[in-house]
Amino acid sequence: MEYVGENSFIKDNLSKFEAIMSQGNGYMGVRASTEETYTNEKRNTFVAGTFNRFDDEVTELPNVPDVTAIDIKLNGYSLDLTTGITKNYSRKLNVKTGELIRNFKWISPNGDEFSFSFSRVISKERQHIILQQVTIQPLTNGAEVKVQSGINGQVTNTGVQHFTEGEMRLYDNMYLQMTPSTIESNVDFAITSTHKFLQNNKEIDLDTQVVMKRRKIYLDYFLKLDRNECITIEKYSSIHTSRDNDKKVQGKIELAHFALDEMKTLVNMSFDELKAESVTAWNELIWDNVPITIDSDNGFDQLAINFALYHLHVMTPAHDNRMNIGAKGLSGEGYKGHTFWDTEIFLLPYFIYTHPDIAKSLLEYRYHGLEGARQKAKDGNFEGAQFPWEAAWITDGETTPYFGSADVITGERSKILTGLIEHHVTSDVVIGIIQYFQATGDQTFMDEKGYQIILEAAMFWNSRLEYNEEKDRFEINNVIGPDEYKEHVNNNAYTNYTAHWSLGVALDVIETLRNKNKELYDELDKLIDINTLEFNIKSNIDRVFLPQSRNKVIPQDDTYLDLKDIDLSKYKSQNFVGGLFNDYNPEQVNQIQVTKQADVLLLIYLFENLLEEEEKVASWNYYEQRTLHDSSLSLAIHSILAADLKEKNKAYNFFVKAAEIDLGPNMKSSDEGIHAGSLGALWQTIIFGFGGVRALDGNLRIEPNLPKEWNKLEFYLYWQGQKLHLQINHDKLEITNETNSKKVDFVHNKEVYSVDGSLTVKL
């Protein structure tokens, strides 16, 4: 249950496999582009946090000069699987070890047969290191081999170049180095590569020729192989930048020397040694630490969660709290590496419950982003901190692009309004903080950063309220809610409820500080006039309009329930998303009772006690049939809510669909990167949905809902610093406190249990 793979080479599917088999370590992400190049490849290497702006576009993660491509010419024919004949093809990513492996035999166009094995590792132990290994064996004749390999700075982000050409240099006839810088953000890069050629485990010397072209430096290696004689090529590469927080170097020249010196040391270690230490790092992080074991009738379920856990760490820059997770992780150009509400609502829970230190770092990013958030509030004539819909480098503020895809009716590009009017992210950040605090009890974080964020967010929300004199109430009008099919709506339920809740949290915080930490209160009071804030919130909070149910259905916004209903079956049955826009333009979709993704239902999930059971059921029935799941974040929420509502079959079906977002048969949906948030959401379906775990009103609740396909579910959770081991089957829940430095209480079936050591609860 650790291999994601393919057994045939299909050029049209390259992009999907590049994404789902992408590798990385949170510092960098590298798509699984093959060593040989193809026209439709999307060869990307990204280093977290190195955003750059091109022209007047929004900032994005630049595609770093490539080291992965290696051209191998055999008796005059370049390896190219669209030519000749390929046999026994196998490519697989071991999501447990992080190793990408490819094996095949290739008969070149002139009839010579060769055996190839490839291995690639992005070190989890050394965050700057990319390791590649290629073994070639001629099977029918001898071979003249020409290997062309180096560093290619001609790569772009879909045609956009973010880097200066920089210097190119060959040292000691073996170390290639390129030192470009991002053009606008001035981040210096040092990319270094070297090669070893091995026969019978012994390094051999070869004839070489260095070639420098524009933005490209490489070495040509020439050798001859007899029939059946093997050659192994090992390429070690590294990427360092001036944004790195793990070393102190001054300027680009020092950076380049640092990288060169590191590489000179690294070549003394073998590929296997370097791979082994990376495997150990992965084991210590996940598989020996917080594995999830699913005993299911469908082996795919276990693979899906292993895949998710792997990518959750590949994508997450845990090393630097000035960085966060992109909507496609580091696995593609989609969403430009930007961070969305996905972090707090979909990804954070995994980290809160298994790696609270990483969760903290992700929240600290929002703290570092306060300056940009204040600027965004100011730009909209609001107060406090309004978090950007799309966030990039901490000081960038709002980075949502201005235009999207074609409007089929007008022929123009659609405007993207989310950066302007999708405001709920400021509540989502507060939700994330409270979830973190409830699960960890990390008072230090709250004192240093969390409380301030909550108060500044409340300032924003208070200033955002619009007084409706006629109705004597505060409204939030002209927004986009989580359902992005609806633009310019008034009183989106999710937005209004979470804003109201955020204001209430702020009142609690003020109360707590005043009573328990006057020193911090005074400090924050210098930044924020707390009395005024408190007065304003108290004056307004009870009149914030909270949409009430109509026939038990919570209206998504002021008009949704009165819009036109159309037959959605065509779109619900399509095996791709967004099909609606081939028939309707955004303006028309705005007038139809159709929902992109969980909106009211998400609210119900996040605030379990908000509604009556009847309202929940009625709302579920209403929205579920009108939702197209045109966001990868939707299916998982539906799965969890179905589990909560004891609809186990539906819950399991939604889970499988959610797991198939990247791993399913749609060969195009992951081209621009894996769906980061959906992988965090998948973890939530298992732990929160089927495991029934929830932090309800600050208390741990465990209410398992295993689907009938599962025999057993086993996982680990951190709660208040205690590491819990949970084993759940249809009959019982076994829970062990592995830390056991203090007792852990939890609620099950309305009873409170206390775990001191181990405990078994009958289900």
Add this chain to the structure above:
Amino acid sequence: MEYVGENSFIKDNLSKFEAIMSQGNGYMGVRASTEETYTNEKRNTFVAGTFNRFDDEVTELPNVPDVTAIDIKLNGYSLDLTTGITKNYSRKLNVKTGELIRNFKWISPNGDEFSFSFSRVISKERQHIILQQVTIQPLTNGAEVKVQSGINGQVTNTGVQHFTEGEMRLYDNMYLQMTPSTIESNVDFAITSTHKFLQNNKEIDLDTQVVMKRRKIYLDYFLKLDRNECITIEKYSSIHTSRDNDKKVQGKIELAHFALDEMKTLVNMSFDELKAESVTAWNELIWDNVPITIDSDNGFDQLAINFALYHLHVMTPAHDNRMNIGAKGLSGEGYKGHTFWDTEIFLLPYFIYTHPDIAKSLLEYRYHGLEGARQKAKDGNFEGAQFPWEAAWITDGETTPYFGSADVITGERSKILTGLIEHHVTSDVVIGIIQYFQATGDQTFMDEKGYQIILEAAMFWNSRLEYNEEKDRFEINNVIGPDEYKEHVNNNAYTNYTAHWSLGVALDVIETLRNKNKELYDELDKLIDINTLEFNIKSNIDRVFLPQSRNKVIPQDDTYLDLKDIDLSKYKSQNFVGGLFNDYNPEQVNQIQVTKQADVLLLIYLFENLLEEEEKVASWNYYEQRTLHDSSLSLAIHSILAADLKEKNKAYNFFVKAAEIDLGPNMKSSDEGIHAGSLGALWQTIIFGFGGVRALDGNLRIEPNLPKEWNKLEFYLYWQGQKLHLQINHDKLEITNETNSKKVDFVHNKEVYSVDGSLTVKL
């Protein structure tokens, strides 16, 4: 003798054929990239004069968003000749009509066979128009066809993006438009495309789907074909820019509307009509006007000159005197579209003698470039106008890049010094002007522009002279001469002689103006203190050091004749150039008696009366064996000089080698574009070398030297406004003055002949 072609598809050779079969009309150049895409293609479209600077690099011609690619999917398989089986492949450029034709049958990977015909025309009649036609016929089964075609702005210059994304728009469900701008130079572009689908000559309507991606807009077309049923796709595209001088539009929106309106009119004309008017334009320009006919034992000779004539007009922006010819024309990224001395010394003679209006435009470019030339002089602490070694947009001044390829010894990139110390181009411009004036007698040009250039160039040269007190002479030290293998040399013969000559020309000009055009004299005197200039030149000119022969050999520079001699046979026999640098770095090459290209020999060619016959022969014998012809400008000069020296076999051999620079078997040498200067030089080998035509001391001289392989040579020349028709065989020269509005005198075998109507001279 009009087809350049290939009879098999070889992916490795794509770039060569893209260059040599490139099309254009002087306004734009489009490489012959195939409709389907391949990894190693170099898909380029350039519009003359639209230079842009990226980062702190030098300005270059940007690669314009592409319209040529068309993806054709048949029963699920994209046309891709590296897959399946290709039969009866033929691709050819008709250099007389400018039409690029490709035909083949393709058996797709699933066994279906199709017939394909492609035609592509860049209109010579309408400079903005690109026309493509594709006909597909399924031969074995019916076919589901998906055609994806539009405008792709993801293209770059080897990874460098010069354009903003701009707007993308679909009009009337059929007109695609993209309007990017160059980022630094702010040239607006409007690129417009539309498609017709025809069956039995009737347009049919198809299902379409518009797709907009980043920097990319296209339409998907869907259709079904029965077995043997044909479909013809016609794609009309246009490029307009804000730099165009053929229309007055204000701003990008007007430009876009102009282009759209034009396209809406254009679609009413058929592909064949549009092709026919382009063919007519080519005929009127060359083939019915100034054709060259070679009756040779080797048909290749005729093809070679037709190929040269075609490309000479494809590359030349005759429509706009703010633009000039790039060293690779408009056929590749090589030399960034920059203009070198190649224009005056190698290309201009063709235009002077066949299209004097174009020659004038090319010289006017230098006049418009005076500002940049003055700036360059100033930057070097010189006076007057120093023409840039590499010139781009008229105001750019010097645009030579700073770094070249790898130094094999140090591992660093070599510095490019030509922009700093290769100074002879300022003489070359004067040579061009004088040649033009001698042949055309265009007094207006001289009065308006020519004289001023000559005087400002003389100011530069005078200020450039370095007084050697010890020897009481003026030297020109620390230069690169035409032989670029030698850096930092003193008193390069070519440089010193031509500088000295330029100063003499300026004295003549001053004398002429003073006596014959006092009004102009006074006008120029306001810009240039003519008295001071005259005084300075007169004080210095006789002491300018002109290297004298040693054992009858003119020394290339102060040290050349004393450098180390090595065995060059290895490099002289290599079928590629630059091989020397795989063994020696530039510093070492500087110390060897080896020459890149004609240097002293070029001087001998250009100034026929400068040396004694013995010196010419001795210098020829000396340098010819030390020259590696690592410049495409070298072989032709050697051919002409050999013809002058009556070495007919050598002359012909050099001619054939010169003709093979682009058309020969080396499959890599033209990757970055055709060798523009070499094509002008090839014309010189025929007309000046074998035809023996020369303007000697202002008089027309005709001294034919037909090689034994040729039976007859026939061509046209303009001399002093008279169009002459020359027919030469081994026995006689027939010359007819087709204009015959005045008599034309010429010298042959030291006798003066006067042509009034026709004349035959026995040889």
